[in-house]
Amino acid sequence: MEIKKYLTQQCAVVEQALARYMLTEEGPLANHIKAMRYSLFAGGKRIRPILALAAAEALHAASTEHLFPVACALECIHTYSLIHDDLPAMDDDELRRGKPTCHVVFGEAEAILAGDGLLSFAFELLSHPDVQQGMAPDAQLRMVRTIAKAIGPVGMVGGQSLDLAAEGQAISFEHLRLIHGYKTGALITASVQAGAIFGKGDETQFAALSRYGAQIGLAFQIVDDLLDVEGTTADLGKTAGADAQRNKATYPAFFGVAKTKVMAQDAVEAALTALEIFDAKAEPLRALARYIYERNN
Amino acid sequence: MEIKKYLTQQCAVVEQALARYMLTEEGPLANHIKAMRYSLFAGGKRIRPILALAAAEALHAASTEHLFPVACALECIHTYSLIHDDLPAMDDDELRRGKPTCHVVFGEAEAILAGDGLLSFAFELLSHPDVQQGMAPDAQLRMVRTIAKAIGPVGMVGGQSLDLAAEGQAISFEHLRLIHGYKTGALITASVQAGAIFGKGDETQFAALSRYGAQIGLAFQIVDDLLDVEGTTADLGKTAGADAQRNKATYPAFFGVAKTKVMAQDAVEAALTALEIFDAKAEPLRALARYIYERNN
Numbered sequence: 001m002e003i004k005k006y007l008t009q010q011c012a013v014v015e016q017a018l019a020r021y022m023l024t025e026e027g028p029l030a031n032h033i034k035a036m037r038y039s040l041f042a043g044g045k046r047i048r049p050i051l052a053l054a055a056a057e058a059l060h061a062a063s064t065e066h067l068f069p070v071a072c073a074l075e076c077i078h079t080y081s082l083i084h085d086d087l088p089a090m091d092d093d094e095l096r097r098g099k100p101t102c103h104v105v106f107g108e109a110e111a112i113l114a115g116d117g118l119l120s121f122a123f124e125l126l127s128h129p130d131v132q133q134g135m136a137p138d139a140q141l142r143m144v145r146t147i148a149k150a151i152g153p154v155g156m157v158g159g160q161s162l163d164l165a166a167e168g169q170a171i172s173f174e175h176l177r178l179i180h181g182y183k184t185g186a187l188i189t190a191s192v193q194a195g196a197i198f199g200k201g202d203e204t205q206f207a208a209l210s211r212y213g214a215q216i217g218l219a220f221q222i223v224d225d226l227l228d229v230e231g232t233t234a235d236l237g238k239t240a241g242a243d244a245q246r247n248k249a250t251y252p253a254f255f256g257v258a259k260t261k262v263m264a265q266d267a268v269e270a271a272l273t274a275l276e277i278f279d280a281k282a283e284p285l286r287a288l289a290r291y292i293y294e295r296n297n
Numbered sequence: 298m299e300i301k302k303y304l305t306q307q308c309a310v311v312e313q314a315l316a317r318y319m320l321t322e323e324g325p326l327a328n329h330i331k332a333m334r335y336s337l338f339a340g341g342k343r344i345r346p347i348l349a350l351a352a353a354e355a356l357h358a359a360s361t362e363h364l365f366p367v368a369c370a371l372e373c374i375h376t377y378s379l380i381h382d383d384l385p386a387m388d389d390d391e392l393r394r395g396k397p398t399c400h401v402v403f404g405e406a407e408a409i410l411a412g413d414g415l416l417s418f419a420f421e422l423l424s425h426p427d428v429q430q431g432m433a434p435d436a437q438l439r440m441v442r443t444i445a446k447a448i449g450p451v452g453m454v455g456g457q458s459l460d461l462a463a464e465g466q467a468i469s470f471e472h473l474r475l476i477h478g479y480k481t482g483a484l485i486t487a488s489v490q491a492g493a494i495f496g497k498g499d500e501t502q503f504a505a506l507s508r509y510g511a512q513i514g515l516a517f518q519i520v521d522d523l524l525d526v527e528g529t530t531a532d533l534g535k536t537a538g539a540d541a542q543r544n545k546a547t548y549p550a551f552f553g554v555a556k557t558k559v560m561a562q563d564a565v566e567a568a569l570t571a572l573e574i575f576d577a578k579a580e581p582l583r584a585l586a587r588y589i590y591e592r593n594n
Contacts, residue, residue: 023450028475032450032458084413089405108386112409113458116381116416120449123420127442137434144441145424152417153320153329161329161410178325 003287007045010053010284014046017068018075021125035106035114036121040079042097048074048191051216051288055195055209058275058282066134067198070143073125074191077151080118081187083111085160093242123148135198143197150190159183168247176249184224185217192216192285208274212285215271219292222264225250227295229257268293300584304342307350307581311343314365315372318422332403332411333418337376339394345371345488348513348585352492352506355572355579363431364495367440370422371488374448377415378484380408382457390539420445432495440494447487456480465544473546481521482514489513489582505571509582512568516589519561522547524592526554565590 022040023033049071056064086093086101087108094104103111126144135143149155159182166179192213196206228243229252243250251260271289275282319337322330346368353361383390383398384405391401400408423441432440446452456479463476489510493503525540526549540547548557568586572579 028459028472029451029455031462032455036450084409087406087409089409109384109461110458112381112384112386113454113461116412117450117454117458119413119416120445120452120454123445124442124449127438127445129442132435132438137438138429141424141429141434141437141441144438145421145426148417148420148424152421153333153414154326155417157410157414157417158326158329161407161414162325164406164410165328175325 001283001287003291006284006287007050007291010050011046013053014049014071014075017049018072021069021072021128023121031106032110032113032117035102035110036079036117038105039083039096039102039114040076040118042079042099044075044079044097046075047220047288048078048187051188051191051213051285052195052198054284054288055192056199057195058209058278058285059196059199059201059205060281061134061195061199063134064198066131067195069125069128069131070194070198073122073147074187074194076118076122076125077147077156077187080115080122081151081156081160083115083118087111090160090164091242091246135200139197139200143194146193146197147187147190150186150193155182155186155190159186166249169249171249173254176251176254180218180221181214184221185214188217188220189213204277208277211274212271212289215267215274216289216292219264219267219271219289222251222260222267223292223295225252226257226260226264264293298580298584300588303581303584304347304588307347308343310350311346311368311372314346315369318366318369318425320418328403329407329410329414332399332407333376333414335402336380336393336399336411337373337415339376339396341372341376341394343372344517344585345375345484348485348488348510348582349492349495351581351585352489353496354492355506355575355582356493356496356498356502357578358431358492358496360431361495363428364492366422366425366428367491367495370419370444371484371491373415373419373422374444374453374484377412377419378448378453378457380412380415384408387457387461388539388543432497436494436497440491443490443494444484444487447483447490452479452483456483463546466546468546470551473548473551477515477518478511481518482511485514485517486510501574505574508571509568509586512564512571513586513589516561516564516568516586519548519557519564520589520592522549523554523557523561561590 022037025033025037052071052074053064053067056067082096083102085091086096087103093101095101102114126147131140151157159179162179163183189210192209196209201209228241251263268289272286275286319334320330322334349368349371350361350364353364379393380399382388383393384400390398392398399411423444428437448454456476459476460480486507489506493506498506525538548560565586569583572583
């Protein structure tokens, strides 16, 4: 399967969905909405929405267009987390996806609010009536809860808190895994799980897809660490070498580049193993797992 | 009806619910959870949860304990909004409810994350399975959506964005009303609506309770403006006179104190008129409307 072609095509699908569901810049709130849209349409790869749609397809789900609001919500959540992570009080990054970060353009106060707005709007999308055309209300509620949990205090936000606290500290590898699991793994896993719930997966299928999500989340973070060492600022669209500069614990810092690459491959292998119970409809998920290892930004 | 006694009693009910549903400080995320709990248990009046419960009771709802997760969620949302509003990049307040604000105690980064954590956790509570014991999944979804919409870009967060943009600007009274409606009115109205949905109100009842919510939201904001002029820092638990200092547009600045008081009374009257279709079970809602005018903090 041609993963690049698939990604381009699915990315276009997500862009269209975002254009349909996202608020437009009009009325008195135009500037606030502009700040949200600035970061939301800054050229993200839309990996999380694509994962949700691919997981649903792996379960032979029909009419995945009813999952579009959820796909958009996942991207809103991811974007909010980037805006807040980039704030001066946090990682203080001025560049993201090759563009000035939200607070550089709109100021710190509006960037905080743009993040808050995207997070709140995500739950408007997750509870959107359009979704009910493709899934029962109790399943939709379960999905809302799964995502809320994954991005909350014992999830993505908690992970960022741990990450900040760990900066400049000597931490154990177990602690690094914990941080990564919360900060990056939880939302990626929840994206796959959202698709699994939409696709009416049974318990075994849900567990397998959850394992897949956790493993590609891990691979994603390890590769992120590698790219920070080996990538260029131009490729990454954000400042390369920032982790080392901040004296951050990373996989390469613990194990060196060579062993870290093997660990990323192992995670991809484990993700593929988790998919063994699925048929050819899971091919996009498989290709996505391989792609995560091969990406360069 | 003795409103003070009712509020004390209902406040205790909400405190108990919060103690039950809120995360506890343990494990690696203890510090993050501590920051959230610090602001959540800083002595709030729990008006929004109490409104939700009272609205459900006005509709003769049984087993309002199944609404407790929602009540807690409303307080988490309110607390998150206060933490973010108080940030140095926003209103830069060091005092809230007589205590140092979250960022003063935990630092700016953790305060941003404590707010983010509370907002995410609120949606875990709104989609909580315990709620399904008291309402159908589609009604619960509608409630999630109502609250998400009220606190999002075209709601509370948008209102804060407009409020910041208006600081030091000459704005019209219509614009001030718009800001207040989004910033304060939307969540108060949604709290009442959450109770109305839980209580299975019909369309007429839902509309009446929505009008009630909008009017007490308005009264609440007008009184807030008045208290900033007439209250003391000790009574308020936050810095008195801050609005004038910031040259903020307020009701007293537009109309003077005397006329502003009449406007607050008018809003309370309109709220009471909206409740005319309800029986004695709506007495707490009526007493709450009157109390909002009489409060001094």
